[in-house]
Structures are given as C-alpha cells and as structure tokens.
Amino acid sequence: MIAEVFPDIYRIEVPLPRNPLRAINSYVVRGPDRWLMIDTGMNRPESLEAVRAGIRELAVDLDRTDFFITHGHSDHVGLVSELQIGSSHVFLHAADAAVVLDPHLWSNLARSAHSHGFPDADTAVGKHPGKKYLFEGRPNFSCLREGDAVSVGRYRFRCVETPGHTPGHLCLYEPKAKIFFSGDHILDSITPNISGWAQENEDPLGDFLASLDRVAAYDIRLVLPGHRNPIPDHRRRIEELKAHHRVRTREVVGILRRGAQTAYRVAAQMQWDLSYSRWEDFPVPQQWFATGEALAHLLYLEKRGEIVRTWSDGKASFSI
Secondary structure, three states: OEEEEEOOEEEEEEEOOOOOOOEEEEEEEEOOOOEEEEOOOOOOHHHHHHHHHHHHHHOOOHHHEEEEOOOOOHHHHOOHHHHOOOOOOEEEEHHHHHHHOOOOHHHHHHHHHHHOOOOOHHHHHHOOHHHHOOOOOOOOEEEEOOOOEEEEOOEEEEEEEOOOOOOOOEEEEEOOOOEEEEEOOOOOOOOOOOOOHHHOOOOHHHHHHHHHHHHHOOOOOEEEEOOOOOEOOHHHHHHHHHHHHHHHHHHHHHHHOOOOEOHHHHHHHOOOOOOOOOHHHOOHHHHHHHHHHHHHHHHHHHHOOOOEEEEEOOEEEEEO
16 A cells, blocks of 8 residues: 655555554655665565555656665565665664674674563563564665765755664654654554663663653654554653653552562453453563563663562562
C-alpha cells in the first residue's frame, strides 16, 4: 500500500509477517535529481517484495537513491544490503552502526540475558527477529549526528538525536514544512520498546524521556512514525507516553515490594497488552522484549537511588 502523505513524500507499508508490529512505514522522498528512502523493512522475502513493488510504482531510480535509517533494528535496516548499490549512501548514527556491526553483539546479549534471569538465553537469541532478519554482509554506513543536514528536492531535513529506543536513534525534522520523521521514538497507539539489554549499565528509559521532552519543544505539524498512523499532535502523544512509563515504574516498584527479583521475574508479573493469559504462554521473543523493558525500568529506578542491585552466582536481583 502506497500513499502520498506530503508533497513528494510517499509511505510504503511494508509487511512484517507473524510480528505484533504487523508492518513498518518506509518513506520515499522524491527530488528532481535524487531520492531518499527512510527505513527499509526486515530482510525477508515478504518485506523485500513490498518494497520493490513500491519502488516500481513510484519509478524510484535506485542508482540515484540514498537511505536514511532511523535506528539499527532489523525492521528498519534489514534490507539495506538488498537495496543499496555502489552510489548509495546509507545514513545511520555511529552508535547504532557500532552495535549492528559488532560481531559479538548477540553473544553479549545472551550473556546479559542470562545474568538477568532469562532462561536458555542462547535459544532466545537464536529466535530473535533482530538476528534472523538483519542485513547480510557489512554495509558501509555514512554516520550522521545531531544537527547534520540531509537535503532532497524541496526539503532540507535536520537530524535530531533521540536516544532511548536505541543508543543512536535519529529522527529527521524539516522546519519549513514542520514534519518530523520519528522512527520508533514516537508511535501512535503503541509504545516504543525501551530495552535495557544492550544498555544494562546505562539509563535508556531516562534517555528516552529526556528525548521526548526535547522533541516536545519542536514546532511540528505532522509526525510520520515508523509504525502505524501519522500523529498530528505530537505533544499530546508525548504526554501519553510519559504517563505510560510513570505507571510502569510504579508497577515495578510494587512488584519489588514483594522481595528481591530478577528482571525476568519482574517482567513475568507485569501487565502486558498481549492476548495470552499466562506468562508461560508468551512466545520467547515476546518474553525477551518484555524482560528488556522491565530491565529498562529497573535501571531507571537504580540510577535514581530508589532501588539497589545485588549479585549472587552471576545473577542480578533488584530490591527496594
């Protein structure tokens, strides 16, 4: 499905089969001499077929197309190896480029998951869609950061660093048109997954909330997100996201009042918007994302001195 969402800006809805996200929005910006594609979809046949169909319908010339990747998750960066050619630039923040090109990424994640109580972490990593559907090879990324410009046709976009969902998450803002490509930083009807797995000694949730506050100050007419629908009122949605995490944080504190817990056990007791009656019925990837989010809230509370972490036999537990 293709729609023109703004003059010379088109959205290609790229399916994500058997994934709760259902689809990703890949945007194509048309200029007189060059095209820009924002995010690509997973490296799987269904996604590639939809992207190629959109490219044909829009008459995109891949010989004159660059790619802006908001962040390093496979549903956004997975198809770059299939789509880029020699003259293409693939833009990504250096922090996320370092993560996705790290040969030890998945073994490190498995080790982190084990330390936070996740059972059979190696099997969980093997089933992770981020590993299964990532690009092949080692793309040559051109790294961007806060304030860098990306111009195409009538638009001159400015890069906005919004860490939280990933360490190097980047958005694009066009001040004249007042449009904002938000990737997974601001989503409508669903909340971005904020995970502590790759950032277990940092504060991804704190970074995310600070990034929301920064973006709230921008004059934005329309947010074009990585999933679901455009957002006409970014400040309303930002307040909803912040309220969601306040509720989540209180929920985690309530669980810890029952005693010291690993991140995995905390996640098992939280309320999740999934159609399974028991934690044990969650598919392993959903347990992974839930535990990563629980860990992000635990790290947030730990950084603020509200809880403490203790270690025993290589496992971390959190308590009040």
